[in-house]
Amino acid sequence: MTDHAAPGAADERGTGSAPAIEGAAVGDRIYRGAITVFAICIPLLLLLIAIEVGIAAWPALREFGFGFLSSSTWDPVEGNFGAGPAIAGTLITSVIALLIATPLALGAAIFISEFAPAWLRTPVAFVMDLLAAIPSVVYGLWGIFVLVPILRTHIMPFLADTLGLGRFGLFSGPAYGNSVLAAGLILAVMVLPYITAVAREVLLAVPRSQREAALALGATRWEMISGAVLPYAKVGILGGVILGLGRALGETMAVTMVIGNRHDFTTSLFAPGYTMASLIANEFTEATKDIHLSALMAVGFVLFVITLIVNAIARWLVWRVSRGQGA
Amino acid sequence: MLHRHRVLVPILTAAALLSAACGGESGSAGDTGAARSSGSVDLTGAGATFPYPLYSKWFADYANQTGVRINYQSIGSGGGIRQLSEQTVDFGATDSPMTDEELARAKGGPILHIPTVLGAVVIAYNLPEVTQPIKLTGPVLADIYRGQITKWNDPRIAQLNAGVTLPPTDVLVVHRSDGSGTTYIFSDYLAAVSPEWAAAPGRGKELKWPVGLGAKGNEGVSAQVKQLPGAIGYTELAYARQNQLPVASIQNKSGNFVAPNAESVTAAAAGAMGKLGADSDYRISVVNADGANAYPISSFTWLIVYQNQPDQVKGQKLEDFLKWALTAGQQSAAALDYAPLPPELARQLAGRVENLAGGTTP
Numbered sequence: 001m002t003d004h005a006a007p008g009a010a011d012e013r014g015t016g017s018a019p020a021i022e023g024a025a026v027g028d029r030i031y032r033g034a035i036t037v038f039a040i041c042i043p044l045l046l047l048l049i050a051i052e053v054g055i056a057a058w059p060a061l062r063e064f065g066f067g068f069l070s071s072s073t074w075d076p077v078e079g080n081f082g083a084g085p086a087i088a089g090t091l092i093t094s095v096i097a098l099l100i101a102t103p104l105a106l107g108a109a110i111f112i113s114e115f116a117p118a119w120l121r122t123p124v125a126f127v128m129d130l131l132a133a134i135p136s137v138v139y140g141l142w143g144i145f146v147l148v149p150i151l152r153t154h155i156m157p158f159l160a161d162t163l164g165l166g167r168f169g170l171f172s173g174p175a176y177g178n179s180v181l182a183a184g185l186i187l188a189v190m191v192l193p194y195i196t197a198v199a200r201e202v203l204l205a206v207p208r209s210q211r212e213a214a215l216a217l218g219a220t221r222w223e224m225i226s227g228a229v230l231p232y233a234k235v236g237i238l239g240g241v242i243l244g245l246g247r248a249l250g251e252t253m254a255v256t257m258v259i260g261n262r263h264d265f266t267t268s269l270f271a272p273g274y275t276m277a278s279l280i281a282n283e284f285t286e287a288t289k290d291i292h293l294s295a296l297m298a299v300g301f302v303l304f305v306i307t308l309i310v311n312a313i314a315r316w317l318v319w320r321v322s323r324g325q326g327a
Numbered sequence: 328m329l330h331r332h333r334v335l336v337p338i339l340t341a342a343a344l345l346s347a348a349c350g351g352e353s354g355s356a357g358d359t360g361a362a363r364s365s366g367s368v369d370l371t372g373a374g375a376t377f378p379y380p381l382y383s384k385w386f387a388d389y390a391n392q393t394g395v396r397i398n399y400q401s402i403g404s405g406g407g408i409r410q411l412s413e414q415t416v417d418f419g420a421t422d423s424p425m426t427d428e429e430l431a432r433a434k435g436g437p438i439l440h441i442p443t444v445l446g447a448v449v450i451a452y453n454l455p456e457v458t459q460p461i462k463l464t465g466p467v468l469a470d471i472y473r474g475q476i477t478k479w480n481d482p483r484i485a486q487l488n489a490g491v492t493l494p495p496t497d498v499l500v501v502h503r504s505d506g507s508g509t510t511y512i513f514s515d516y517l518a519a520v521s522p523e524w525a526a527a528p529g530r531g532k533e534l535k536w537p538v539g540l541g542a543k544g545n546e547g548v549s550a551q552v553k554q555l556p557g558a559i560g561y562t563e564l565a566y567a568r569q570n571q572l573p574v575a576s577i578q579n580k581s582g583n584f585v586a587p588n589a590e591s592v593t594a595a596a597a598g599a600m601g602k603l604g605a606d607s608d609y610r611i612s613v614v615n616a617d618g619a620n621a622y623p624i625s626s627f628t629w630l631i632v633y634q635n636q637p638d639q640v641k642g643q644k645l646e647d648f649l650k651w652a653l654t655a656g657q658q659s660a661a662a663l664d665y666a667p668l669p670p671e672l673a674r675q676l677a678g679r680v681e682n683l684a685g686g687t688t689p
Binding site for chain 1: 376555
């Protein structure tokens, strides 16, 4: 694994080149100027996108106000728009995806880093990474032709009737197959490789000494993992989950193919719903009215803001965890 | 903090390398693509996805015969109208005629609507027990999509299908989730035959659907109908054919139940021609048309061009292509499940596009 060498190499380069820079003052200044411009470019780009989308969204936001965030009316013919169900759908499907994918990903990562024999490690990791390379429209097709029929004929009746969960709101209603649950499941499969890859690399990066110290104290293998390895890798794993969340919030194609695309607030996971990204993808091409276009831009703007908030919360979590760790 | 960096550095490095590699690849691919197309393309167009299979065949055939290259992007009718209005393309294509408001906003002056072919929207369904094609009327269809008729054995459906045993199951309504000319044609028809539908949800490429599941694209709707027993959905003729879905016969204005095919769709246009005045701008709807054999859920699809072409050379090329499309092009329509224009209308239109290059009003 070449990745192991990278931090050490970077450190050496960092300390080794420091005296040389003092000598070459002009080159240093040019270099410094250049990388400063690069660094500023990225936040500037983000700001420009936010401003552009914000301006395009303004007519709709002014017209519908805060009702835009809560209303479930989406009537392109009458020009009346509210994105409430799409906002709720985006958050709910992402949460379902993370609830399913995180334990799976963590288990897989622990297996690869701690239990798998060396010859098995690379092929298993390779196949998992390959999951991330599948285009989302292919996931969508798989969703339509495999996942949704299985949900409709087997899983949904099993949950609702055999387990008797149909009495509860969460699993009630007719089993169409296309549903919030289907979208959450397909998202779980899609974010799985991201979380697994990060968690695996983070676990592999835990120093041997950490493990050896725990074992030397008489810890069992499980105690070593839960007591010495996982706490050490906590922050990195959380980072991987956030990466997965970002992917889930923005995923468009696969979700729109299985979620049922319905503008309704629903308490049932079996009912069709909507997400913000799929709403934009569905309607943008044929939106000719100005207010309709603006409403779609407003949905984009809300998605942007929500992603920002979620990321801020995640950053704060990472910061809290890493501080609590006393590093 | 130190070990945290140790952990993140390799990940970030890997991510950066990966994104750099991807960026490089796509960048170079884009470059070669642009170089290839900008060198030899004579006309550019953008718009409707519905006629795209036919148009791409037309453009390929036309390039073979005349050497004139046409680049068409099927980005949707709305995009086609916007790009033509901004004069970024030489022609647009749309499944629903431009509104007066949109016409007024076009930057290049008056716009001509040229119908090219007709398409049909068919009602596909999934009733495994029913072997013969079912019959429906417009008002019944409207009430199914309004959520008023919820069971397949509803008396109003049963009455139309004497001798057919309909199951007592739910009618599972499937509609398009993406904005689409297909939805426009379907809702235009329902609004024409049902006053309740005309009041709400009305006509449009996207609607506030009272009931049902949204599926993306014709392929999504056909896949959904094919898999879901009890489902009903509307798709373009070609998709129902390819998926071997049974389609309903629909009662037309003359009271006959007509199955959709190229002949019955062309008959709808022939029936609607009675409405055309000599000075028509061809922004007409042919749903629920007259004619004993007319399939009622039919529609034109249009190419839209500026009447006064700013560029003589391009104008001439456009004129030549449109004439070709209205004559030789019509023959390849039926093989791709589009209906050709009635011959008389095609002749009339060929006269209308005369002098596009000269910039004079026809």
